[in-house]
Amino acid sequence: MDDxxxxxxxxxxxxxxxxxxxxxxxxxxxVLGTLLAAMRVGPVAVLRRAAGVYVNVVRNTPLLIVFxxxxxxxxxxxxxxxxxxxxxxxxxxxxxxxxFVCEALRAGINSxxxxxxxxxxxxxxxxxxxxxxxxxxxxxRAVVPPLASVLIALTKNTSVAAAFGLLEATARMRGFTNNxxxxxxxxxxxxxxxxxxxxxxxxxxxxxxxxxxxxAR
Amino acid sequence: xxxxRLKLAAVAVGLSTALAACGDAGSSGSSxxxxxxxxxDAASQFEEGSRMAELAESGEITIGxxxxxxxxxxxxxxxxxxxxxxxxxxxxxAASLGIAPEDITWKETISDNREPFLQxxxxxxxxxxxxxxxxxxxxxxxxxxxYVTGQQLLVPTDSEIETIGDVEGTEVCSVTGSTSLDNIExxxxxxxxxxxxxxxxxxxxxxxxxAMTTDGAILLGYAAEAPDDLKVVVxxxxxxxxxxxxxxxxxxxxxxxxxxxxxxxxxxTWAAAFEATLGQSGVETPEPPAMDECAAA
Numbered sequence: 114m115d116d117x118x119x120x121x122x123x124x125x126x127x128x129x130x131x132x133x134x135x136x137x138x139x140x141x142x143x144v145l146g147t148l149l150a151a152m153r154v155g156p157v158a159v160l161r162r163a164a165g166v167y168v169n170v171v172r173n174t175p176l177l178i179v180f181x182x183x184x185x186x187x188x189x190x191x192x193x194x195x196x197x198x199x200x201x202x203x204x205x206x207x208x209x210x211x212x213f214v215c216e217a218l219r220a221g222i223n224s225x226x227x228x229x230x231x232x233x234x235x236x237x238x239x240x241x242x243x244x245x246x247x248x249x250x251x252x253x254r255a256v257v258p259p260l261a262s263v264l265i266a267l268t269k270n271t272s273v274a275a276a277f278g279l280l281e282a283t284a285r286m287r288g289f290t291n292n293x294x295x296x297x298x299x300x301x302x303x304x305x306x307x308x309x310x311x312x313x314x315x316x317x318x319x320x321x322x323x324x325x326x327x328x329a330r
Numbered sequence: 331x332x333x334x335r336l337k338l339a340a341v342a343v344g345l346s347t348a349l350a351a352c353g354d355a356g357s358s359g360s361s362x363x364x365x366x367x368x369x370x371d372a373a374s375q376f377e378e379g380s381r382m383a384e385l386a387e388s389g390e391i392t393i394g395x396x397x398x399x400x401x402x403x404x405x406x407x408x409x410x411x412x413x414x415x416x417x418x419x420x421x422x423x424a425a426s427l428g429i430a431p432e433d434i435t436w437k438e439t440i441s442d443n444r445e446p447f448l449q450x451x452x453x454x455x456x457x458x459x460x461x462x463x464x465x466x467x468x469x470x471x472x473x474x475x476x477y478v479t480g481q482q483l484l485v486p487t488d489s490e491i492e493t494i495g496d497v498e499g500t501e502v503c504s505v506t507g508s509t510s511l512d513n514i515e516x517x518x519x520x521x522x523x524x525x526x527x528x529x530x531x532x533x534x535x536x537x538x539x540x541a542m543t544t545d546g547a548i549l550l551g552y553a554a555e556a557p558d559d560l561k562v563v564v565x566x567x568x569x570x571x572x573x574x575x576x577x578x579x580x581x582x583x584x585x586x587x588x589x590x591x592x593x594x595x596x597x598x599t600w601a602a603a604f605e606a607t608l609g610q611s612g613v614e615t616p617e618p619p620a621m622d623e624c625a626a627a
Contacts, residue, residue, distance in 0.1 A: 278503060
């Protein structure tokens with residue numbers, strides 16, 4: 114355990130990379146996922162179909178395969194070789210997570226009574242205005258709990274990057290256990306605790322949002 | 331649209347080669363490895379109640395080796411048994427117990443599970459590029475070294491990396507969590523961990539990463555496969571002493587392992603095993619290392 118306590122800055126920097134991966138991919142997935150959800154419920158048939166295909170293809174692909182694509186297959190045909198590894202990790206995680214964000218949001222949109230959208234159209238709002246001012250604000254409120262689950266899953270999914278050149282928490286943990294075979298359990302517990310703290314922060318954030326956006330019913 | 335389709339097909343081909351690469355991490359030398367002489371009536375030669383006597387009595391032994399290191403311990407997807415220098419050492423040890431090579435049960439051990447496998451009795455011996463360290467000797471037994479190697483770099487032939495000082499600021503890959511990766515981080519390079527050596531070589535070949543690092547013996551195997559694209563550079567900058575792992579419950583095994591391997595070093599079996607495995611990559615057969623003394627059991 115001495116090796117871990119005396120090198121605690123390495124543990125922190127590893128978790129910082131985990132948080133960076135989760136944060137950037139999380140924000141990017143929220144944006145891309147919202148766009149996809151709008152496409153799926155929108156009036157343009159081509160976009161609706163395209164978003165549907167995206168969700169079905171991506172959601173049915175294991176994350177490991179997505180990583181293999183971004184980190185090995187695409188570079189092997191000559192693309193993405195100069196892209197920073199962090200960006201490649203964000204691309205892979207965002208590509209995967211946005212499909213889940215889209216579906217969670219679509220469930221939220223479906224939970225907004227049809228009358229709301231109809232009333233918005235009746236007073237002359239366009240589809241974009243209707244979404245941003247009427248439907249999505251109500252939908253977001255309903256989807257805080259499932260979205261928090263998606264983001265927590267994303268945080269834990271960042272550990273797949275350990276086998277793809279990113280020295281995040283799981284990769285660092287493997288380094289420590291390799292060097293300190295006699296302290297395996299404690300090292301494991303330390304890193305597990307780190308993940309619990311990160312995930313708990315997301316849960317608390319979601320809880321706060323839920324309380325703030327709570328509608329009087 | 332046609333161009334897009336072409337690109338997509340190219341990516342698909344790339345993925346299939348990436349997946350295929352998992353299966354052929356280096357063609358695994360020829361299989362004409364030297365024969366070992368199996369002892370007859372071995373059980374009577376060991377002290378009653380010792381682990382060696384038990385193993386000789388049962389006629390079976392389970393040995394943990396690496397399956398993904400060409401030259402050291404490698405098993406292709408369709409091979410029956412692993413080949414490499416480590417399995418050869420395993421055969422020598424088993425033979426001294428009167429166990430023929432085909433009666434050995436090989437088990438894949440990865441870096442992470444070598445100690446647990448020994449502690450839980452999942453394997454009797456671990457011979458898996460297992461560097462001797464004080465931390466490991468605290469919880470399992472390690473006899474050896476039967477081979478000493480050092481960390482080097484594998485770079486593209488047109489690379490500008492020539493000395494270890496040149497790696498500062500570059501990206502260097504190895505296997506996630508390995509000691510090699512730790513060492514290169516201390517030299518100022520950005521460490522990039524991958525699951526297997528073959529994925530790491532791939533990254534060097536496609537230009538994503540500047541160099542690969544691990545024990546020189548493994549790198550030579552990969553360089554031999556693509557001599558036009560890859561070369562091994564830098565004087566070895568660490569010393570890895572490979573040992574044979576055994577359970578700390580049977581300290582009597584240490585003397586037996588040390589004696590058996592010392593005998594193999596003296597009668598030429600060690601050199602023959604080296605030439606048939608690691609020697610295939612063109613490296614000269616070194617002098618066998620002197621084995622450590624066993625602590626009094």
